[in-house]
Amino acid sequence: MKRILLTLSAAVLLSAEVIDKIVATVNDIPVTSYEVAKLAKNLKISDSKALGFILDQKLIQSEIKKRGIEADDFEIENAMEKIAKQNGLSLLEFKNILMQKAQYDKLRKKIKEDLLKEKLFNQIVQTKLNISEEEIKNYYDNHKNDFKTFKTIQITKYSANNKKILNEIKKNPLSNTNVQTSTQNYTFDKLPIGLVFLFKQTKQGEFTPIINDALGYSMYYVEKKEGETYIPFGKVKTAIANKLAAQKREMILKEYFNKLKNRAYIKFY
Numbered sequence: 001m002k003r004i005l006l007t008l009s010a011a012v013l014l015s016a017e018v019i020d021k022i023v024a025t026v027n028d029i030p031v032t033s034y035e036v037a038k039l040a041k042n043l044k045i046s047d048s049k050a051l052g053f054i055l056d057q058k059l060i061q062s063e064i065k066k067r068g069i070e071a072d073d074f075e076i077e078n079a080m081e082k083i084a085k086q087n088g089l090s091l092l093e094f095k096n097i098l099m100q101k102a103q104y105d106k107l108r109k110k111i112k113e114d115l116l117k118e119k120l121f122n123q124i125v126q127t128k129l130n131i132s133e134e135e136i137k138n139y140y141d142n143h144k145n146d147f148k149t150f151k152t153i154q155i156t157k158y159s160a161n162n163k164k165i166l167n168e169i170k171k172n173p174l175s176n177t178n179v180q181t182s183t184q185n186y187t188f189d190k191l192p193i194g195l196v197f198l199f200k201q202t203k204q205g206e207f208t209p210i211i212n213d214a215l216g217y218s219m220y221y222v223e224k225k226e227g228e229t230y231i232p233f234g235k236v237k238t239a240i241a242n243k244l245a246a247q248k249r250e251m252i253l254k255e256y257f258n259k260l261k262n263r264a265y266i267k268f269y
Helices: 008-015 033-043 047-067 073-086 091-100 104-125 133-142 163-171 193-201 233-263
Strands: 022-026 029-032 152-160 180-187 211-213 216-226 266-268
Touching: 022 033, 022 047, 029 033, 029 047, 033 047, 047 104, 047 233, 073 091, 073 104, 091 104, 104 233, 133 233, 152 163, 163 216, 193 216, 193 233
Parallel strands: none
Antiparallel strands: 022 029, 022 266, 152 180, 152 216, 211 216
């Protein structure tokens, strides 16, 4: 049964000073006034917008439960380890920091929620997400300027084991000597495609964002760019396919959840 219009009584209830009451249910999953008020405050949005956002999240929870989707401790630990590595920490170091800040359980819960959502989304799109060679080539031909880049480039690479050092150098390149530097000249076709796009987006005379790599942290200063050319289709084919897949994925999910919302039993109190 479709009951998705916010009734006058629900609106009055949301605006009233109520400590904590159930204001709605989505397929029998409750939404409380405390949840609404907390989200509205955190995001600085109206109660009605906060309620709409929470209803969408509860709908996702309902679908996860219906499909019997699970995320185990091993998956959560793997996800946590990836976050630790991105911050230059071991898993144990990362856990200790989280525990000291009383954030460990909160992050585990968030990671589990994200894993469950991703599994649900993958189930929804897996049979519909097909990107043809023709679609990829058409995108390349119709967005040619997106793939215009330099012919040659001169860059200086800065490497350090501490992100703070590189941030200080961004403010003043002579501020710290505890960093390794090397200056090189490249033609665009001798660089990994990821670096080509990174340098393409960075203006001459500016630093790139800081990158977390296997040996620590790095950033590049673009000394000089010369010439113009187009990145060949073969080098960007995968990147285009990923972009089109992300766009199509979002469209499929939006359509799916719009239909799901129309079928859901949403009741306001």
